[in-house]
Amino acid sequence: MNLLLLEEADFIGPDRVVLGDRRLTHMQEVHRSAVGHSLRVGRIGGLMGTAQVLRLDPREAELQVTLDQPPPAKLPLTLVLALPRPKMLRRVFQTVATMGVPRVVLVNSYRVEKSFWQTPFLEPEAIREQLILGLEQARDSVLPEIVIEKRFKPFVEDRLPAIVEGTLGLVGHPGNHPPCPRALTEPVTLAIGPEGGWIPYEIDLLGKAGLQPVQLGERILRVETAVTALLARLF
Amino acid sequence: MNLLLLEEADFIGPDRVVLGDRRLTHMQEVHRSAVGHSLRVGRIGGLMGTAQVLRLDPREAELQVTLDQPPPAKLPLTLVLALPRPKMLRRVFQTVATMGVPRVVLVNSYRVEKSFWQTPFLEPEAIREQLILGLEQARDSVLPEIVIEKRFKPFVEDRLPAIVEGTLGLVGHPGNHPPCPRALTEPVTLAIGPEGGWIPYEIDLLGKAGLQPVQLGERILRVETAVTALLARLF
Numbered sequence: 265m266n267l268l269l270l271e272e273a274d275f276i277g278p279d280r281v282v283l284g285d286r287r288l289t290h291m292q293e294v295h296r297s298a299v300g301h302s303l304r305v306g307r308i309g310g311l312m313g314t315a316q317v318l319r320l321d322p323r324e325a326e327l328q329v330t331l332d333q334p335p336p337a338k339l340p341l342t343l344v345l346a347l348p349r350p351k352m353l354r355r356v357f358q359t360v361a362t363m364g365v366p367r368v369v370l371v372n373s374y375r376v377e378k379s380f381w382q383t384p385f386l387e388p389e390a391i392r393e394q395l396i397l398g399l400e401q402a403r404d405s406v407l408p409e410i411v412i413e414k415r416f417k418p419f420v421e422d423r424l425p426a427i428v429e430g431t432l433g434l435v436g437h438p439g440n441h442p443p444c445p446r447a448l449t450e451p452v453t454l455a456i457g458p459e460g461g462w463i464p465y466e467i468d469l470l471g472k473a474g475l476q477p478v479q480l481g482e483r484i485l486r487v488e489t490a491v492t493a494l495l496a497r498l499f
Numbered sequence: 500m501n502l503l504l505l506e507e508a509d510f511i512g513p514d515r516v517v518l519g520d521r522r523l524t525h526m527q528e529v530h531r532s533a534v535g536h537s538l539r540v541g542r543i544g545g546l547m548g549t550a551q552v553l554r555l556d557p558r559e560a561e562l563q564v565t566l567d568q569p570p571p572a573k574l575p576l577t578l579v580l581a582l583p584r585p586k587m588l589r590r591v592f593q594t595v596a597t598m599g600v601p602r603v604v605l606v607n608s609y610r611v612e613k614s615f616w617q618t619p620f621l622e623p624e625a626i627r628e629q630l631i632l633g634l635e636q637a638r639d640s641v642l643p644e645i646v647i648e649k650r651f652k653p654f655v656e657d658r659l660p661a662i663v664e665g666t667l668g669l670v671g672h673p674g675n676h677p678p679c680p681r682a683l684t685e686p687v688t689l690a691i692g693p694e695g696g697w698i699p700y701e702i703d704l705l706g707k708a709g710l711q712p713v714q715l716g717e718r719i720l721r722v723e724t725a726v727t728a729l730l731a732r733l734f
Contacts, residue, residue, distance in 0.1 A: 266719050336717050363728075364718060402718040446681055480731075482571050483599060483637040484501045492724050493598075493731035496715075 265290050267312065267403040268305045269396055270329065279331075281315070284324040291317075291325055306405030307331055308396075335405045338366035339499050340451040342427050344475075346373035346458035348487045350383035354394050355488050357385075361398025361408055363495050369411045369427075371419055375460040381414060420469045428453045428474035435470050436494055437462060438484065441477040444497050452498060456490055500525050502547065502638040503540045504631055505564065514566075516550070519559040526552075526560055540564055541640030543631075570640045573601040574734050575686035577662050579710075581608035581693035583722045585618035589629050590723050596633025596643055598730050604646045604662075606654055610695040616649060655704045663688045663709035670705050671729055672697060673719065676712040679732050687733060691725055 268291070274281040283291075291297040299317050306312035311331035319326040347370050348356050360368050372381075384390055395407050413419035431451040436444065438461060455462075455475050462470070467477060480493055503525070509516040518526075526532040534552050540562070541547035547570055550562035582605050583591050595603050607616075619625055630642050648654035667683065670690040690697075690710050697705070702712060715728055 358721075359724060362718060362720060362724060401721055404718065483597060483639065485597060486636055489594060489597060489727050492727040496728035496731040 265400045266304070267400050268303055269400055269405060270305055270307045279329050281327050281329055282324050283327070288325050304403065305329055306335065308405055308407065310405060312405050336364065336403070338364045338406065339495065341365055342367045342369065342453045344369045344371055344453065344455040346371060346456065347376045347380050349380055350385050352487055353383065353385050356491060357391055357394035358398035358401065359488055359491055361395040362402040363492065364402065364404065365408050367409045367411065369413055371413045372416045373458045373466060374463045375458040386412065416466065417469065420473050424473040433474040433476060434478050435467065435475040436480065436490060437467060437477040438479055439477070441479045444478040444480050444494060446497055448498050454494060456487065456494065459487065500635040502635050503538055504635055504640060505540055505542045514564050516562050516564060517559050518562070523560050539638065541570065542566055543640055543642065545640060547640050571599065573599045573641070574730065576600055577602045577604065577688045579604045579606055579688065579690040581606060581691065582611045582615050584615055585620050587722055588618065588620050591726060592626055592629035593633035593636065594723055594726055596630040597637040598727065599637065599639065600643050602644045602646065604648055606648045607651045608693045608701060609698045610693040621647065651701065652704065655708050659708040668709040668711060669713050670702065670710040671715065671725060672702060672712040673714055674712065676714045679713040679715050679729060681732055683733050689729060689733070691722065691729065694722065
């Protein structure tokens, strides 16, 4: 936790918060906070800054906050991601939040097992928990938007073209394709497939929506690694 | 598992192997192999190719192998890594093997907790297990070399300069440094710090050994994410 994130419900005044959960534990056990110490904070969806410890007891901490710094810029990107398996999904939520992805569309694909859609990790509170861990890691205060599209074809045919419009549309796909471009400054729409990859029908449909295949070499990466590698290459 | 890796002990003839462990389970449950099916294999430290299932029973599988393809090229890199916390360490071993790092030096640092050096995940067999998972993911058959250097100063002063010689020496470090270079083809020596980063004394000593600081932006990445992002950017 490199940034302590503040929820609306923590505020007891315009610049006063009271905390009493894992963040208090972290202050005590990792930061070894004491009255008078200061630490980095951010208001979820708002500015970042510092907080001074006014009161600290075993059950809660009261902080005075000064929020005067903008969060870091997000990447100019919409990430379309075939739903990963549940264990990977949690880490992917952290990774996209850490890397600064502003919007992720989780989509079905032929090679996504149906059972993956039943995971409790897709509950809004579970998603938010992982995103916050990723923001705390990166020092960012703005949650990415997570959109869930359980049906591939209606999403790709009806809604994806409007997302791709005005952006460079790419789909990560192994094979004899151009290499993933580097150091872009323009907005990008990037699709990343499931374990085992997209099937040809899906690549065709993504192509009609404006996404062209690019590759990262012959090594097959886990989804989480592929997300990080593609973003580090693109931007 | 995108490649089934064969150990020397599996060979019962020049082109015959018998398997009976988690690889058999994987063949049965994931590949749903049957006699006559073929699958991708690689000999650890050797060539890759295909294997045909000759016999399959609940306890073992016999395969005829044809090994005729070289493994993918490794990156021209030595990675010097401050020892990560144990849970992260296992994933980092997988990641470096998947990404094609040929040599990793695990080194101490001021911000590495002493207890991390006690982890059973540093036992040779435990390291090898994670590296093999990473190779199976990437489709590679050559294990990276893992070197353990428990003392920072003697390693950096006495042995690091010879590693850096003839390579571009870089150390990933947040701050007002040049951005990490892109798309290199020359050999690189790259050092990545612990959670919380290198201390100034360490940056000084690494600099004297020929490693210059570069940064990836203001977001703070977990070690595993930083490794992937730096490698995807550099090569």
